[in-house]
Amino acid sequence: MERCCELHPWLGDRDRLNELPDVAVVGPHAPDIRGHDPLSSLPGEYDHEQIQYPDNQGSEFLRKFHSGGHEGFEVAWNEAQQPHMPPNFQQRDNPSLFSTFDQIYDGVNAPVSRWEGPPQNILSGFLHQFVHSNQAGIPFCPATLPVMGLSQRDKHCIRDRSSIMARHFFADKSDDYINAQVNALLHSLEIDNDLQARGPPHRRFPELKQYWNESQGAAKFEAPHAEDRWVAEYDQFRPAEGPESWANSFEQQYGVDSWASQFEQEQSQVSSLGRMTGRNISNIAAMEQTRMLAETLAQNEDPKFQNSKFLQFVSKMSRGELIVDNNQVKPAVPSQSSGWVEEFDQQHNNNINSWADQFAGELPHTENAWIREFANEQQQRGNTEDQWVNEFSKLHLQDWGDEFHDQMSKGAFGDGPTDHWADEYDKFLEESLGPVQKPSGSSSGIYVFASQNPYVGHPNPLKEGQELFRNGLLSEAVLALEAEVLKNPDNAEGWRLLGIANAENDDDQQAIASMIRARDADPTNLEVLLALGVSHTNELEQAAALKYLRGWLQHHSKYGTLIPPGEPDVLVHADVAGYFNEAARMAPEDADVHIVLGVLYNLSREFDKAIASFQKALKLKPHDYSLWNKLGATQANSVQSADAIYAYQQALDLKPNYVRAWANMGISFANQGLYDKSISYYVRALSMNPKAENAWQYLRISLGCASRYDMLNACDTRNLDALQKEFPL
Amino acid sequence: MGSSSLKSAALMEQMKLHLASDAGKQLTKKIGLVYQMNIAPKKIGVDEEVYVVDLKKGEVTKGPYVGKPDVTFSFKDDDFMAVALGKMNPQIAFIRGAMKIKGSLSAAQKFTPDIFPKPSKL
Numbered sequence: 077m078e079r080c081c082e083l084h085p086w087l088g089d090r091d092r093l094n095e096l097p098d099v100a101v102v103g104p105h106a107p108d109i110r111g112h113d114p115l116s117s118l119p120g121e122y123d124h125e126q127i128q129y130p131d132n133q134g135s136e137f138l139r140k141f142h143s144g145g146h147e148g149f150e151v152a153w154n155e156a157q158q159p160h161m162p163p164n165f166q167q168r169d170n171p172s173l174f175s176t177f178d179q180i181y182d183g184v185n186a187p188v189s190r191w192e193g194p195p196q197n198i199l200s201g202f203l204h205q206f207v208h209s210n211q212a213g214i215p216f217c218p219a220t221l222p223v224m225g226l227s228q229r230d231k232h233c234i235r236d237r238s239s240i241m242a243r244h245f246f247a248d249k250s251d252d253y254i255n256a257q258v259n260a261l262l263h264s265l266e267i268d269n270d271l272q273a274r275g276p277p278h279r280r281f282p283e284l285k286q287y288w289n290e291s292q293g294a295a296k297f298e299a300p301h302a303e304d305r306w307v308a309e310y311d312q313f314r315p316a317e318g319p320e321s322w323a324n325s326f327e328q329q330y331g332v333d334s335w336a337s338q339f340e341q342e343q344s345q346v347s348s349l350g351r352m353t354g355r356n357i358s359n360i361a362a363m364e365q366t367r368m369l370a371e372t373l374a375q376n377e378d379p380k381f382q383n384s385k386f387l388q389f390v391s392k393m394s395r396g397e398l399i400v401d402n403n404q405v406k407p408a409v410p411s412q413s414s415g416w417v418e419e420f421d422q423q424h425n426n427n428i429n430s431w432a433d434q435f436a437g438e439l440p441h442t443e444n445a446w447i448r449e450f451a452n453e454q455q456q457r458g459n460t461e462d463q464w465v466n467e468f469s470k471l472h473l474q475d476w477g478d479e480f481h482d483q484m485s486k487g488a489f490g491d492g493p494t495d496h497w498a499d500e501y502d503k504f505l506e507e508s509l510g511p512v513q514k515p516s517g518s519s520s521g522i523y524v525f526a527s528q529n530p531y532v533g534h535p536n537p538l539k540e541g542q543e544l545f546r547n548g549l550l551s552e553a554v555l556a557l558e559a560e561v562l563k564n565p566d567n568a569e570g571w572r573l574l575g576i577a578n579a580e581n582d583d584d585q586q587a588i589a590s591m592i593r594a595r596d597a598d599p600t601n602l603e604v605l606l607a608l609g610v611s612h613t614n615e616l617e618q619a620a621a622l623k624y625l626r627g628w629l630q631h632h633s634k635y636g637t638l639i640p641p642g643e644p645d646v647l648v649h650a651d652v653a654g655y656f657n658e659a660a661r662m663a664p665e666d667a668d669v670h671i672v673l674g675v676l677y678n679l680s681r682e683f684d685k686a687i688a689s690f691q692k693a694l695k696l697k698p699h700d701y702s703l704w705n706k707l708g709a710t711q712a713n714s715v716q717s718a719d720a721i722y723a724y725q726q727a728l729d730l731k732p733n734y735v736r737a738w739a740n741m742g743i744s745f746a747n748q749g750l751y752d753k754s755i756s757y758y759v760r761a762l763s764m765n766p767k768a769e770n771a772w773q774y775l776r777i778s779l780g781c782a783s784r785y786d787m788l789n790a791c792d793t794r795n796l797d798a799l800q801k802e803f804p805l
Numbered sequence: 806m807g808s809s810s811l812k813s814a815a816l817m818e819q820m821k822l823h824l825a826s827d828a829g830k831q832l833t834k835k836i837g838l839v840y841q842m843n844i845a846p847k848k849i850g851v852d853e854e855v856y857v858v859d860l861k862k863g864e865v866t867k868g869p870y871v872g873k874p875d876v877t878f879s880f881k882d883d884d885f886m887a888v889a890l891g892k893m894n895p896q897i898a899f900i901r902g903a904m905k906i907k908g909s910l911s912a913a914q915k916f917t918p919d920i921f922p923k924p925s926k927l
Contacts, residue, residue, distance in 0.1 A: 584926065614926040616812035678927060681818050709925035715822045740925045747922045749828035773891040774923055781919050
């Protein structure tokens, strides 16, 4: 209701806008924003000429709004609403214009009209309006909403998701425009979008995290030469003054109290419970306490921090794997009983706040067991690294690595509890590196669901997911489809689309995992078999890829007979390629056969043939964006980067939010040594899918090669805001 | 090389093409060392395939180096991929024993993830 009246004054009398206090008519920004419009390929399109005015006006509006004068904005807004007429009662001096707006009106009106009712309804309506603002092609207008009572967590969630979503909606728009859109949304919900709020979502131990980042980050910035990097990074591990330096410097820098006082606060909540009910509760309380601590610490994504023994210990406590009982840590560390765990336990049973005091009091002293452990290990590392550095001067050392390993296994880290710690440390290191390594390892085939999914409980997540996918909102579509397959685990279509969305979102591991489920549900689905073949090809897993591509032909109604019956023991690439060439002779006009052939030739690294096959397929299917990307990737892998960039550009023109193509662009530039350029493309891909692990790793390499050591920290902490600001596209 | 089932083999193949490009020639100029890679499918030292990444001449060949390479690395297939693609940092690989080094350590320091081209995805 409000919405239509907001629009019509602009339409009916464009000149009036000149009179508005804070609004200028179509500024120089207009061409930038409109530019080319790949959204025209989406369903529900209409002639953009017709709605150009309001769009331009609106963005100007928002720009002004963004650049400061909020009051001015409101005044303008209210004035624009003044001629309060019913929607169908306008002077229709331009009927076609109005029909367009009726369309828009129909699209956006429903949610707008319900700013009453329970907060959830208002919120969901409002967020829907945000989503629809994309389809309508008009900027999103802020509104005054009733107080929602959103929690901090909700706000973070909305802020993060809306900024990712906006990058999908407006993939073709400038960053300013996108930011204005997001700001308009967030402002209405009274969510801050400044960097401060975007920072670490946890506030409990910021100083600890900061200290860690500083201590870990410093050397990286100071080592501009590749040769120095190793040594520099090694030096970080070496204690500067001695084993206590870690604890001391921590204390010096931040004081004992700031950390401890944080603890006290948390403690007071939990310990009152523990005091009342004795030991069992005390364990539970300890778990709860450590869980909070672990959660906070785990937010720091620096692998070195993640691997620290302290965090490991805390996590184990919080998972209940270590139990504090009778002043012993059970089951795993009997000899560790006199450690800080005992302190922890005692304090827990005895009184309220003193654990934190105790902790603080002991921080500077080396008697404290875990600090000693930590220091011990630092020293050990220090020693071995000294060796390492010493060896550099000799330059011709044989098998030094073996030596290092012998040392490790002979218990250079000490005996008893320390030994145990060393093992645990190694194990933990392995665990925490596991998932990072996996992408290059064999595909685990286990789908990892998002921990928080707003679509769980949605009445029809499949439909929602299809809709989101069609609109190019890949990250959102993934969530909706995850909700679908959680609800209907045997829905082949849900799994298949989830796989495709994941692949387009540049996550082959998840794509493979979902496609395997799709195949289990429907073993003969050709699209699923092809997708599996492609994903395994990307992961360089020859045998698996070959199996699925052969399966594609086998289950094809037309070409199935080309394959001799029975499963061969060993698949030979040449045989499979032979069957497909036969199929291509049978049906030269079948684009799909050429596509599979192209993938097959990628597998055997016969790139010229692969390129020829994809080009044939493109003649038959010129609007297939994924096909353009396949051509580009093949060209890139055979070092024809200029051609590849052209092909990716075609793909992105057809689908502006195709994360994989953005990431591939980055790879192409990086492989040509154009690291500066590659950075912006990686950042763009990541802004649409922060879960694209490969892109993070490649971004880090490019930052190093482009000597942008100042931004490495932003990369390591995954601070997308800072990266986007620094590297706009 | 096409017959190998190692993922590293595919990357080596790409490296070979890469070294012929301008960026690859820059690399040769910058590093000028010979690396030999012994890559095992599952366990270091077992069923290794040997590749030579010659950043002096700018070529990749299969089989042991004739003469003395500056450094010889030993890897498992997955670990080599992880290091070459920037998933695992070489120091960590070394500390964990995922990468063994024989030869000049100063030459080993120049072995960084950025020397390998990154595969693009279909």
